[in-house]
Amino acid sequence: MVFYLQCGEDQLGTVNLAVQAEVLRDGRRVLLPPQSKLPARIDQDPVRIPFGGELALKSLTPGHYNLRLTVKDGIAGKDASQNIDFEVQ
16 A cells, blocks of 8 residues: 655654554444554655554454555644555455
8 A cells, every 4th residue: 555645844854753554344443553653753765754564453354344544744734544445354
C-alpha cells in the first residue's frame, strides 16, 4: 500500500508524524493496534519516508476486511488515509 502526505517540518527539519492502522469488518473496527510514531529527524529524503509494520491477524475469523492506514502530521495539522480490502481464509 502506498499513499502520500506532504508533511510539515519545523525550522530544524523535525517532523511529527504518527501512523494509525485499523482493521474494519462491515464498517466496524475489529482491530486497533497502538499508534506508531515515526522518527523526529528524517535523515533521508523527507519526501519519501519509508515505514513498515506488522499486524497479528490470528484473532480474525474468515471473511472480508478492510485495512485503513492513517498518517497524522502534528506540525502541519493534516492527515491522510488509505484503505485496502483483504480476505482471511
